[in-house]
Amino acid sequence: MFFACFLLVLILGLSRPAYAETVKKAIVTTAVLNVRTGPSTSYERIGSVTENTVLPVLSEQNGWVQICLPDGRIAWVCGDYVTITEISSSLKARVTTNVLNVRTGPSTDYDRIGTVTLGTVLPVQYSLEEWLLVKLPDGRSGWISGTYAELVYTENTAKGSKIVVDASALNVREGPSTNHPVIAVIPQGTVADILAEENDWIQVRLASGKVGWVAGRYVSVKPSDSGEGGGVDAGDLLSGKVIVIDPGHGGTSTGAIGPTGLLEKYVVLDVGLRLAAKLSDAGATVILTRNGDRTVSLESREKMANSAHADLFVSIHANAHPSSLVGGTETYYYKGKATSTSSFQAAVQIQNELVKALGLRNIGVKHGNFHVIRETKMPAVLVEIAFLSNPKEEALLKTADFREASAKAIFAGILNYFSFF
Ligand SMILES: [Zn+2]
Known part of the structure; x- marks a missing residue:
């Protein structure tokens, strides 16, 4: 099942903004649902969507839901006629150019609403061809060109999840890259608690109490025993x-x-x-x-x-x-x-x-x-x-x-x- 709660424990000293790690989608529950330019029936109707259409949710306001249409346009539907599910976002985009424009729609014809800088990692809510709808650090959503970003996949980890080491021996480092010094080496099969994630790196707490970072590609992620987080069935x-x-x-x-x-x-x-x-x-x-x-x-x-x-x-x-x-x-x-x-x-x-x-x-x-x-x-x-x-x-x-x-x-x-x- 999906998990309503997907919180990463942010550790002191981690200076990244703590934006939500979940994305929502709306499933249309009525035969034909009007799509409008704003969150009430007084706004212009710009089209309709049919039953069972799945739409990424961008925001919610007074019972109305802001969604992204299949053609990339951003619009509003009445919340009474959709079911909203929340899922953890496992797909992210990392910006690979110095400054990248964020736009209101999936082409350069749309207005620019901001910029993101090299190395920023943003949860991907939707994609249309090479354009990616991402969640910005300030909570807004906008489109970036995927030509200037690389997709990063991270496991659906959650508080309470654990890693199991797959490699025969794995370095544990002070920070989330190979530039950081090695503080421990753990053997294959070692289990450790997950504290946080950054790009492809996972912060873990070892049985000794020591905290460090390991490369995600050398470990498997196990959901928590409580069944409250991690992974999908x-x-x-x-x-x-x-x-x-x-x-x-x-x-x-x-x-x-x-x-x-x-x-x-x-x-x-x-x-x-x-x-x-x-x-x-x-x-x-x-x-x-x-x-x-x-x-x-x-x-x-x-x-x-x-x-x-x-x-x-x-x-x-x-x-x-x-x-x-x-x-x-x-x-x-x-x-x-x-x-x-x-x-x-x-x-x-x-x-x-x-x-x-x-x-x-x-x-x-x-x-x-x-x-x-x-x-x-x-x-x-x-x-x-x-x-x-x-x-x-x-x-x-x-x-x-x-x-x-x-x-x-x-x-x-x-x-x-x-x-x-
Ligand atoms: Zn062939």
């Missing part, structure tokens, strides 16, 4: 969801061929089957476009997904490039369809998890004009896990560990997508 998120897993190629279509002869069709089938098992264990209804080495046309893959009215379509591939030096992970979505924004959001979540888990070059999320992600009506992504044409990555793709890590990461990305958006 996969069963709740995925029950009722129909997810199509599309292992690319198969049969007469081998896909890419590695330098030692490894075929893409076998690799992606294995990853797809592993992923399907995780999703179905978590309560999702999974449809595999193929579960063996069969030839399946692109049209029939598309039809399977559309006729099942699936909630998400995930196509799994391994990449190839004429240069054997090229490597990395990339995820595609298709720009010109009704569900492009959701597709982009799913792609960001899956790409983030894959990069975090596999550690290969982050090529990023891109638009791709591929049949299966273009012709499917639901949000759809196409994942290129790694390059089969790169000997190092081919060697990785041969191992069960790497395939399992890939499936786990895609699974985590799917969970994030359904919990956040």
